[in-house]
Amino acid sequence: MSEEPIQTDVVIVGAGPVGLFAVFELGLVDLKCHVVDILPRAGGQCSELYPEKPIYDIPALPTVTGQELTDRLMEQIEPFGAEFHFNERVDQLERLDEGFRLTTDGGIVLDCKVVVIAAGGGSFTPKRPPLPGIEGYEGKSVFYSVKKIEDFRDKDVLIVGGGDSALDWSLNLQPVAKSLTLIHRRDQFRAAPDSVNKMFKLVENGDIKFELGQVTELHGDNGELTGVTVKAPDGNTFEQPANAMLPFFGLTMKLGPVADWGLNLEENLIPVDTEKFETSEPRIFAIGDINSYPGKLKLILSGFHEAALMAQKAHEYIYPDKKLTFQYTTSSTSLQKKLGVK
Amino acid sequence: MAKITFIEHSGREHTVEAELGQTVMEAAVQNSIPGIAAECGGACACATCHVYVQEPWREPTGTPEPMEEDMLDFAFDVRDESRLSCQITVTEELDGLVVKVPEKQF
Numbered sequence: 001m002s003e004e005p006i007q008t009d010v011v012i013v014g015a016g017p018v019g020l021f022a023v024f025e026l027g028l029v030d031l032k033c034h035v036v037d038i039l040p041r042a043g044g045q046c047s048e049l050y051p052e053k054p055i056y057d058i059p060a061l062p063t064v065t066g067q068e069l070t071d072r073l074m075e076q077i078e079p080f081g082a083e084f085h086f087n088e089r090v091d092q093l094e095r096l097d098e099g100f101r102l103t104t105d106g107g108i109v110l111d112c113k114v115v116v117i118a119a120g121g122g123s124f125t126p127k128r129p130p131l132p133g134i135e136g137y138e139g140k141s142v143f144y145s146v147k148k149i150e151d152f153r154d155k156d157v158l159i160v161g162g163g164d165s166a167l168d169w170s171l172n173l174q175p176v177a178k179s180l181t182l183i184h185r186r187d188q189f190r191a192a193p194d195s196v197n198k199m200f201k202l203v204e205n206g207d208i209k210f211e212l213g214q215v216t217e218l219h220g221d222n223g224e225l226t227g228v229t230v231k232a233p234d235g236n237t238f239e240q241p242a243n244a245m246l247p248f249f250g251l252t253m254k255l256g257p258v259a260d261w262g263l264n265l266e267e268n269l270i271p272v273d274t275e276k277f278e279t280s281e282p283r284i285f286a287i288g289d290i291n292s293y294p295g296k297l298k299l300i301l302s303g304f305h306e307a308a309l310m311a312q313k314a315h316e317y318i319y320p321d322k323k324l325t326f327q328y329t330t331s332s333t334s335l336q337k338k339l340g341v342k
Numbered sequence: 343m344a345k346i347t348f349i350e351h352s353g354r355e356h357t358v359e360a361e362l363g364q365t366v367m368e369a370a371v372q373n374s375i376p377g378i379a380a381e382c383g384g385a386c387a388c389a390t391c392h393v394y395v396q397e398p399w400r401e402p403t404g405t406p407e408p409m410e411e412d413m414l415d416f417a418f419d420v421r422d423e424s425r426l427s428c429q430i431t432v433t434e435e436l437d438g439l440v441v442k443v444p445e446k447q448f
Contacts, residue, residue, distance in 0.1 A: 130446035
């Protein structure tokens, strides 16, 4: 599915507040950016974890929610026309002569001269229930997402969870599955009420089986699930046959493929210098929560500062012959042109 | 101040002094209690500060609000005594509180 590689100056890995502000700082020094994020929207932890929670330590904004901050940053970087690739995780990084080729899990290929890792706490990945031996079933009979509905045809499908993913996939897989069982710890659901109603309709008709409980053990051989043990709310256990299971327990942050890019790491953080915020590899920068240096504080405002300094060095790599003169957006006509206010 | 005891899954106990007004999760993180991940930093958005409130503390700690109950769906091995420690505020009344930390937070 990959076509011609996309050519750009900079690829930013992560569309959280710091990745977004990096678009601004790089834009002021004429660098074009593509931004890749595994989530379906911009904002990173701000929109995923606390969209409605106020943040009190953004300079000049006494209070702002995670979502408002994201929206304001998107507005601020709009003039620079960065391109976003959502629902994509950068899996591979190859070295080219003067730069890098990045490939996402969805097959997007990006060639760039500078990489900025602004991946925060890492990439959001589905939580793995701590059931003994679950690793051995993953990809064979335990899945955290549905790639093709057909894969579940004529299977005894077990879905665990009470959110939108659990409910949506119960409704969508029920028509193709041989049987579909939904297990949730209580009879209330976070999911959209409409999906919950539809699910209970199907339960009434005998098309979906709904059980209260929590899975405690997996049974099977060679990665092929045969069933699970479920603990019911009354403490009794029962066996539920299944040959495909989809657990939906939300997302957690894992460093992910960045760990395999050959960079020095310290306890899942990327050490950088404090002049340019460059990693052990020239032309690869790390800014925001994912980096470490003496005195590091994981604050959004620190990430903004790091983005500004990083952009100076990134410019030097991409335009080695052009000298950057330091300018203020308040007074510089050339910066104001870039911002579209002149 | 209020004393809070965290019991690890292994049975190891840690008693810490918590400030009134802070959350039980904050007291755990400040004292590096193993097993309290608190990934989201207290926004009730991750369910990685899950604890089991021991008797006789279930009544004084109260019951989860609907948002916390929803978030508990993301925790593992949820029981009647399950709470997210970021949603329990330390009060004088809770001096002596005992909570168990689950084997895994995911």
